[in-house]
Amino acid sequence: GQNIDQPTEMTATEGAIVQINCTYQTSGFNGLFWYQQHAGEAPTFLSYNVLDGLEEKGRFSSFLSRSKGYSYLLLKELQMKDSASYLCAVMDSNYQLIWGAGTKLIIKP
């Protein structure tokens, strides 16, 4: 079966750095996505990785290792507004998105 694993919840301090991990087992791979979802709102796109390595976009970076079936989302200089759920999704060989259950990130002052 296909599976996406990410921690259910993480807590971090304002101004700090946090890394949210995602491991996957899918039938084929055509890219990995990270979305942010604030409570009661729609998911919004953060990043897309299809090749190994690090993609940096402002305070957010996303890393991919296809051989390890592993990705992480790195958030720097945390702000209170970063409190949200972070969803990892992998596109399989049929170009279907498989979604993880999401990681709820709690930022404390």
Added chain:
Amino acid sequence: IAGITQAPTSQILAAGRRMTLRCTQDMRHNAMYWYRQDLGLGLRLIHYSNTAGTTGKGEVPDGYSVSRANTDDFPLTLASAVPSQTSVYFCASSASGADTGELFFGEGSRLTVL
């Protein structure tokens, strides 16, 4: 403001009733999707449409139907609602297929079936 509009935002429904969730986008995107989101689970695809006039089944299509008469509209119908269909439903669109990297989501429709 360009984007996706869903209606209703919230609805309580008696079991056995028919319900249509509406979704309209003004971005001229070819592909549209319906997902349900349940606590502790990832988003699950119900139905999708790669272009106007075509639809396909996702991971959890049973009990749901869709139509895509034109580019902008993609309604989701529950023919006879059951309590297990209590969920938050998200409509989404993308420029071509989801392989372009970005899905745009509507604000969601919270449905409670009693």
